[in-house]
Amino acid sequence: xxxxxxxxxxxxxxxxxxxxxxxxxxxxxxxxxxxxxxxxxxxxxxxxxxxxxxxxxxxxxxxxxxxxxxxxxxxxxxxxxxxxxxxxxxxxxxxxxxxxxxxxxxxxxxxxxxxxxxxxxxxxxxxxxxxxxxxxxxxxxxxxxxxxxxxxxxxx
Amino acid sequence: xxxxxxxxxxxxxxxxxxxxxxxxxxxxxxxxxxxxxxxxxxxxxxxxxxxxxxxxxxxxxxxxxxxxxxxxxxxxxxxxxxxxxxxxxxxxxxxxxxxxxxxxxxxxxxxxxxxxxxxxxxxxxxxxxxxxxxxxxxxxxxxxxxxxxxxxxxxxxxxxxxxxxxxxxxxxxxxxxxxxxxxxxxxxxxxxxxxxxxxxxxxxxxxxxxxxxxxxxxxxxxxxxxxxxxxxxxxxxxxxxxxxxxxxxxxxxxxxxxxxxxxxxxxxxxxxxxxxxxxxxxxxxxxxxxxxxxxxxxxxxxxxxxxxxxxxxxxxxxxxxxxxxxxxxxxxxxxxxxxxxxxxxxxxxxxxxxxxxxxxxxxxxxxxxxxxxxxxxxxxxxxxxxxxxxxxxxxxxxxxxxxxxxxxxxxxxxxxxxxxxxxxxxxxxxxxxxxxxxxxxxxxxxxxxxxxxxxxxxxxxxxxxxxxxxxxxxxxxxxxxxxxxxxxxxxxxxxxxxxxxxxxxxxxxx
Numbered sequence: 001x002x003x004x005x006x007x008x009x010x011x012x013x014x015x016x017x018x019x020x021x022x023x024x025x026x027x028x029x030x031x032x033x034x035x036x037x038x039x040x041x042x043x044x045x046x047x048x049x050x051x052x053x054x055x056x057x058x059x060x061x062x063x064x065x066x067x068x069x070x071x072x073x074x075x076x077x078x079x080x081x082x083x084x085x086x087x088x089x090x091x092x093x094x095x096x097x098x099x100x101x102x103x104x105x106x107x108x109x110x111x112x113x114x115x116x117x118x119x120x121x122x123x124x125x126x127x128x129x130x131x132x133x134x135x136x137x138x139x140x141x142x143x144x145x146x147x148x149x150x151x152x153x154x155x156x
Numbered sequence: 157x158x159x160x161x162x163x164x165x166x167x168x169x170x171x172x173x174x175x176x177x178x179x180x181x182x183x184x185x186x187x188x189x190x191x192x193x194x195x196x197x198x199x200x201x202x203x204x205x206x207x208x209x210x211x212x213x214x215x216x217x218x219x220x221x222x223x224x225x226x227x228x229x230x231x232x233x234x235x236x237x238x239x240x241x242x243x244x245x246x247x248x249x250x251x252x253x254x255x256x257x258x259x260x261x262x263x264x265x266x267x268x269x270x271x272x273x274x275x276x277x278x279x280x281x282x283x284x285x286x287x288x289x290x291x292x293x294x295x296x297x298x299x300x301x302x303x304x305x306x307x308x309x310x311x312x313x314x315x316x317x318x319x320x321x322x323x324x325x326x327x328x329x330x331x332x333x334x335x336x337x338x339x340x341x342x343x344x345x346x347x348x349x350x351x352x353x354x355x356x357x358x359x360x361x362x363x364x365x366x367x368x369x370x371x372x373x374x375x376x377x378x379x380x381x382x383x384x385x386x387x388x389x390x391x392x393x394x395x396x397x398x399x400x401x402x403x404x405x406x407x408x409x410x411x412x413x414x415x416x417x418x419x420x421x422x423x424x425x426x427x428x429x430x431x432x433x434x435x436x437x438x439x440x441x442x443x444x445x446x447x448x449x450x451x452x453x454x455x456x457x458x459x460x461x462x463x464x465x466x467x468x469x470x471x472x473x474x475x476x477x478x479x480x481x482x483x484x485x486x487x488x489x490x491x492x493x494x495x496x497x498x499x500x501x502x503x504x505x506x507x508x509x510x511x512x513x514x515x516x517x518x519x520x521x522x523x524x525x526x527x528x529x530x531x532x533x534x535x536x537x538x539x540x541x542x543x544x545x546x547x548x549x550x551x552x553x554x555x556x557x558x559x560x561x562x563x564x565x566x567x568x569x570x571x572x573x574x575x576x577x578x579x580x581x582x583x584x585x586x587x588x589x590x591x592x593x594x595x596x597x598x599x600x601x602x603x604x605x606x607x608x609x610x611x612x613x614x615x616x617x618x619x620x621x622x623x624x625x626x627x628x629x630x631x632x633x634x635x636x637x638x639x640x641x642x643x644x645x646x647x648x649x650x651x652x653x654x655x656x657x658x659x660x661x662x663x664x665x666x
Contacts, residue, residue, distance in 0.1 A: 012589055024351075051332055055332065083378075084584075091560050091573055099570055110560055111554060129554070
């Protein structure tokens with residue numbers, strides 16, 4: 001009973017929402033609640049937190065009531081840790097390189113790093129793609145749209 | 157009233173035909189169509205990615221461009237679903253059922269041609285509705301006090317989250333989450349920073365572009381990477397002359413188009429019943445009244461014309477509450493409303509008088525944009541078809557760059573690019589847990605106004621929560637909310653076969 005429950009998606013979904021709801025409710029009490037007539041900043045989140053807790057418990061309840069779906073897993077069948085990592089590393093390298101070296105290196109790194117996440121990617125293909133996107137992207141955003149972001153800079 | 161509507165429309169055409177506005181509309185349709193046709197790019201992702209391009213434009217041009225992006229991407233999605241059997245946007249799931257068999261029989265071009273005509277018919281009807289219904293709605297809505305606005309918003313939020321997709325409870329949970337994300341930042345009345353975790357960059361709240369791109373960009377890429385099967389481009393060799401349907405196909409498609417249009421516009425009157433439900437209902441009905449229902453699914457042109465027309469007429473109908481009441485029916489509309497707010501335009505019933513150029517310009521540009529769409533698609537179909545073959549491994553890294561630079565350009569703030577990464581991770585976790593993140597955006601956009609009106613209503617009523625049922629109009633909205641929840645519970649409890657043919661199809665399509 002308990003270990004089938006642990007494999008249910010709704011078990012985690014409900015738990016997440018319940019915990020979030022409780023957290024919000026308690027956090028809201030740190031702001032002024034006020035009265036119903038003169039509501040303080042804490043009242044609305046306080047009410048929402050209670051509603052969310054209730055919804056979370058309901059989802060939890062459905063997890064108990066429904067049988068385990070066939071092939072129900074929390075993670076997808078193929079776990080693409082490498083791809084997920086590279087997809088997230090792309091924007092992160094954009095932030096770091098953009099902050100210290102400017103738009104061109106940031107763009108190149110973002111496209112290059114994230115494209116490595118695909119199973120069929122090659123170093124050469126990623127390089128060419130990154131170079132192409134950098135060229136057209138900089139043309140569009142720096143020249144046409146004039147986004148205030150220096151193309152190159154050194155340090156912050 | 158009839159005459160004023162026409163004068164206003166005339167004025168709208170004047171606005172929409174100004175050269176720069178026309179240009180933005182054209183660029184919007186072109187870009188929307190181009191991005192929307194790419195496999196794995198739905199309407200939401202397309203609009204979120206292209207939204208930052210509108211920041212530098214004046215409000216009228218920006219909204220015309222975004223509307224263009226919206227129907228361009230819709231049509232692009234139709235190309236993708238008919239020729240590749242890949243529904244990137246849920247309403248197109250039904251179009252695949254008969255569209256792809258037609259493609260296999262070599263009639264894909266004709267199906268696309270019929271789609272162009274159907275969407276034009278559906279849109280035209282929706283626009284006409286918008287012209288005549290909006291002024292009436294606005295006149296009613298201007299009488300609303302905070303209590304009415306508040307319960308109307310509650311109805312919109314509930315309808316948008318329970319009728320959309322998946323489990324209604326989870327939908328409502330996502331809406332509440334969206335409302336909570338909308339709270340982050342300084343409180344409007346007292347200035348108290350709420351849920352900012354002491355980070356000064358969050359004092360102005362979460363940026364809508366970061367939220368949309370995290371949920372519909374990064375989270376979607378994480379879901380789709382290495383999961384999309386090799387695209388089968390065997391049938392995509394469609395040329396300009398193939399678009400022309402035969403006389404028989406045309407004769408069968410036209411009545412289906414009109415039936416679809418009517419169903420779509422009826423669906424758009426029920427809050428929250430968006431284009432997806434409209435398309436499924438119209439397909440089911442078309443099958444029921446057909447003399448040869450068994451042939452559906454093997455390439456019936458009616459099965460393409462009817463759902464496409466109903467999707468478009470219902471989408472157009474969704475613009476009515478969005479523009480006149482400031483209450484969006486789904487995430488796409490919420491995004492368009494959010495874009496208006498970025499431009500400094502306050503949504504609500506006063507929009508139509510205060511920003512007549514935006515409203516009537518938008519209405520007129522729908523027609524102009526649809527004509528541009530037809531003109532673009534007929535000769536350029538070959539190019540769109542080529543775009544279908546771009547592999548995902550080139551697509552998502554480029555899209556990620558657009559995400560990063562787009563979020564950055566919203567406020568020139570690197571912190572918000574970090575926001576998008578965090579929201580992307582959260583969005584993916586939610587997707588894994590079977591939550592549909594679209595209602596988050598709905599809650600996020602409506603949240604601040606909902607809270608403001610709630611607080612005001614309670615202040616006026618001196619803390620009496622019964623105010624929402626003491627005012628008759630507000631009581632009607634509350635009653636509708638109760639009916640909506642009651643109906644959901646009823647349907648869930650006696651689940652099988654209760655809702656007709658439409659819903660199982662919806663679940664199948666997911």
